[in-house]
Amino acid sequence: MEYFSESILAAIGLIVDFDKDLYQIVATSVKISCIALLIAALIGVPVGGWVALSSFRGKYFLQSLLNTLMAMPTVMIGLIFYGLLSRRGPLGDFGLLYTPTAVVIGEFVLILPIIINLAASAVNSSDPRLVSTLQSMGANKWQLLSLVLLEVRMAVAIAVLTGFGRAIGEVGAAMMLGGNIQGVTRTMTTAIALETSKGEFELGLALGILLLAIAFSVNWLLQRLHFYT
Amino acid sequence: MTPLYRIANLVFAYRQHPAIEIESLDIEFGSVSALIGPNGSGKSTLLSLLAFLLMPDNGFIEYRGENAVKSRSLDLRRRVGLVTQNPYLFNGSVLQNIELGLKLRGVRKRLRKKISSASLKRVGLGEYKDLDVRELSGGQAQRVALARTLALDPEVLLFDEPFSYLDRSSVAMVERLISDFRDHPEKSVVFTTHDSVHGIAIADREIGLVNGKLGRSPLVNVFHGYIKSGRFITSKITVLLPEKVSWGSCLAVEPSEIVLSLKPLNTSIRNVFSGRVVSILEDQGRVRMTVEAGETFHALITYEALKQMGFSLGQSLWLGFKSTAVKVF
Numbered sequence: 001m002e003y004f005s006e007s008i009l010a011a012i013g014l015i016v017d018f019d020k021d022l023y024q025i026v027a028t029s030v031k032i033s034c035i036a037l038l039i040a041a042l043i044g045v046p047v048g049g050w051v052a053l054s055s056f057r058g059k060y061f062l063q064s065l066l067n068t069l070m071a072m073p074t075v076m077i078g079l080i081f082y083g084l085l086s087r088r089g090p091l092g093d094f095g096l097l098y099t100p101t102a103v104v105i106g107e108f109v110l111i112l113p114i115i116i117n118l119a120a121s122a123v124n125s126s127d128p129r130l131v132s133t134l135q136s137m138g139a140n141k142w143q144l145l146s147l148v149l150l151e152v153r154m155a156v157a158i159a160v161l162t163g164f165g166r167a168i169g170e171v172g173a174a175m176m177l178g179g180n181i182q183g184v185t186r187t188m189t190t191a192i193a194l195e196t197s198k199g200e201f202e203l204g205l206a207l208g209i210l211l212l213a214i215a216f217s218v219n220w221l222l223q224r225l226h227f228y229t
Numbered sequence: 230m231t232p233l234y235r236i237a238n239l240v241f242a243y244r245q246h247p248a249i250e251i252e253s254l255d256i257e258f259g260s261v262s263a264l265i266g267p268n269g270s271g272k273s274t275l276l277s278l279l280a281f282l283l284m285p286d287n288g289f290i291e292y293r294g295e296n297a298v299k300s301r302s303l304d305l306r307r308r309v310g311l312v313t314q315n316p317y318l319f320n321g322s323v324l325q326n327i328e329l330g331l332k333l334r335g336v337r338k339r340l341r342k343k344i345s346s347a348s349l350k351r352v353g354l355g356e357y358k359d360l361d362v363r364e365l366s367g368g369q370a371q372r373v374a375l376a377r378t379l380a381l382d383p384e385v386l387l388f389d390e391p392f393s394y395l396d397r398s399s400v401a402m403v404e405r406l407i408s409d410f411r412d413h414p415e416k417s418v419v420f421t422t423h424d425s426v427h428g429i430a431i432a433d434r435e436i437g438l439v440n441g442k443l444g445r446s447p448l449v450n451v452f453h454g455y456i457k458s459g460r461f462i463t464s465k466i467t468v469l470l471p472e473k474v475s476w477g478s479c480l481a482v483e484p485s486e487i488v489l490s491l492k493p494l495n496t497s498i499r500n501v502f503s504g505r506v507v508s509i510l511e512d513q514g515r516v517r518m519t520v521e522a523g524e525t526f527h528a529l530i531t532y533e534a535l536k537q538m539g540f541s542l543g544q545s546l547w548l549g550f551k552s553t554a555v556k557v558f
Contacts, residue, residue, distance in 0.1 A: 129317035132282050137330040138307035138381070151319060 011206035021182075022206055029187040030214075032100055032174075033167040036107035041160045044112050048119025048159070049149045053131065063120070069113035074106075078176030081106050085177065098179035103187065106173030111163035118159030122152045154225050161225070165218045169211065231294040233258040233385060233417050234279060238288030241278060248274045249441045251288075256419060256436075258293070261411045263428030264421040266438035272421035273314065273389050275438065279419060280311040280387050293384075307334065310383030314390040316374030323349065323365070323373050324358040330381045348380035349373075353402055368395045375403070386410055388420035392427055397473075404431055424483070430558035449527040450482040461557060466523040469499045469552045477557030486554035487528035489518060490547045491538060498549040502526075506544045509535070522548045 014022050051062065083089050085097040085105075096102045130151055134144050149156055171189035178185030180194055188207045196204040232255040241249040249271050256262050256279075264272045277283045278290060281302045290297045297305055318326050327345035336344070349355050352372040357365070365373060371394050378386065391403050408431070410416045422428045428435050429451070437444040454463035461468040461480045468480060488494065494501050504522025511517070516535045518528045526548055540546065 127317055129313065129315070132277070133313070133317040135282055136280055136306060136311040136313075137333060137377070138303065139333050140303055143333050147319075 007201045007205050010202035011209060014202060014206040015209060019203075019206070022203065022210075024183060025186050025188055025191045025207060026210055028100070028183070028185070029168060029189070032103050032178075032185075032187060033107060033164060036104045036111060036167050037160065037164045039104075040108050040112045040115050040163055044115030044163070045119045045149060045156055045159070046145060048116040048121075049123050049145050051116065052120040052123035053145060053148065063117075066113045066117045066120075070117055072110070072113075074110055074170045074172030075176065076172075077106050077109050078173040081109070081173065082176050097177065098181060098185060100178070100185055102177035103174050103185055106177045107167040107170060110170060110173060111167050114166055115159050115163045118162055119149070119156055122155030122159060123148055125155070126152045158222055158225050161218050161222050165215060165222075168214055168218075230258060232256060232291075233260075233293060235291040235294075236288070237291075239278070239285050239290065240287035241274060241283060242286050243274075247441060249278065251275075251441075251443055254436065254443060256417070257434070259411075259414055259417055260433045261407060261418040261420075261431065262434045262436055263432035264419065264436050264438055265423070265428040266421075266444070267423055270438045271441035272423075272438055274441070276311065276387050276389050276419065276421055279385075280309055281305045282311070307381075308383060309385045309387055310378035310381055311387045312371070312375050312378050312389065312391070314393060316371055318362040318365070318370055318373060321362065322358065323354065323360050323362060326362055326373055327358075327377045327380050330377060334381070344380050345376075348376040351379060351406065352376040353399075368399050371395060372399060372402075375406070379406075384415065385417045385419060388418065390422060391420050392422060392424065407431060424556075427556065429481075430479075430556070449484055450487075452480050452524055453478060454480060456557070461555070463524060466502065468555060470555060470557065471552050474555075474557050479558050481556045481558070482526070482550050482554055483556075484517070484527045484529040486550050487526060488549045489520070489528055489530065489534075489538065489540065490549070491540075491544075492547065494547050494549045496549075497551070499552050500555075501547060501549040504546060504548050506540055506542055506546060509540065509542060520546065520548050 051059065081102065082097070084091045085094070085102055086092055087097070096105070126148060130148060131144065134147055139147060169189065171193060174185070174187045175190045175193065178187065178190060180186050180190040186194075188211045192204045192207045192211070195201070195207070234254070234256040236251050236254040238253075239249060239251040240247060264275060266272050274283065278285065281297055284297075284299050284302065292305055292308075295301065295305070319329060324342070324345055327348055328341045331341045331344060346355065346358060349358055352375050354369065354372055354376065357369070357373075362370065362373065386407070388407075391407075392400050395403060407418050407420070410418050411433075420428075420432070452463045452466075454461050456462075456470065456475060456477060459470055459472065461470055461477075463480070488498060502522035504520040504526070506518060507521050507525070508519040509516060510519075512529065515529050515531060518530060518540060520526045520528060528548065
């Protein structure tokens, strides 16, 4: 018990003393997740809106596929992209394995289906009069997509924040594709796994507390947005 | 002259259930047409087809000689203006809502503001332009939706149940707007209503719709006469009117508002007449009773009511309706 309480105190010490190593890991983690999120949101939000607004052959298959991908284990994504990016893989020549770009790719692939699905749900659950009103006002298909997304912006923001929560907390793909290189690809989750196995429980705990704080902030924001939708 | 709309062999179905089946219908250019029918008769669906929001499953709709196909729907939608029964307003101010359609057409900001303000004034909401739409009442919201459509200067105004959600003064304003629209030789109006009397009163032509098919125009219980001291006097009966009515030469009573009874009516109903059943017919899933009570009245009742009351041909009965059930035009 003493060991645990002392570790907590030490962890808090690291946080309040602004330990350089600790915050470097946090910064790397947040940076990688934000880049992955930005790309996934730029693609996923319009695609989700388009899926919801269009009727095309294979729509239900696509939606089922996206639902399946939402539940895909992160190590599976890590495994697939490890195979693709490793030196002997088809994309090996780019030399991306164990770089932040590889982690960004893994997280992007992880959260893209989530953002597409939640953006599509946001549009699907919008007021049924919205689309016909815009059509009757003479909106073309691009104006229709952008104005519908604008009208359901709170729900879209929830989709994006959910994606961020998933990206920042994932460990499988980051570990397998990033390699946990200090100052480069060491994210909060990979560092927690490594430091704890090395016996550096305090650093792991400090990172855990910060990860929890970030997750809490995201959830708090989500709740506030839910309140306004 | 090419009609405004030409409809031929039109079929539109919701999940295999035909909602509209019209063999042939022309709507004339420069006219005011009323689509009259009970709730669920397909009026709003037909209006959506006329607004090119829905496309026919079979048959065709021609707009001013042009076949309305999906690839042309955006252009056609921009030429017609639809005001729905329960309009959707976008988050933001009243003015932003009016401006949106103009913005979608690439109209410059200064001109947008000018047109939108003028359009708001036309519907009597000039002072509401900066108000958040969430603060509007149902009637005001419908007027904003009307202003939003008028701002786009459509060739045809398609109006779904314009009189359902409006108060008395707004109804007069909308009637005036429709009349202004009619005065313009290049403009036409098509509106839906379940209130046959209102439809007949302001339209050049009534189009009856029953279960998605063209039916006869429900012109019944309309009597000619004059008003004197709060009463409408025909050559045969005298009807008590609501207090505010002071002008009109036709009186109409909705068939579903008429109460029939074998005993004298001891309720708040002010207009009571004794009469005799002259016909009992089936009519759109209900029973149409024709009663001779000075004038010939048609009343719509349910099968259950017919069974319970045991009405039969030639029987003497009492017929009544409230003064508020009366429309004078």
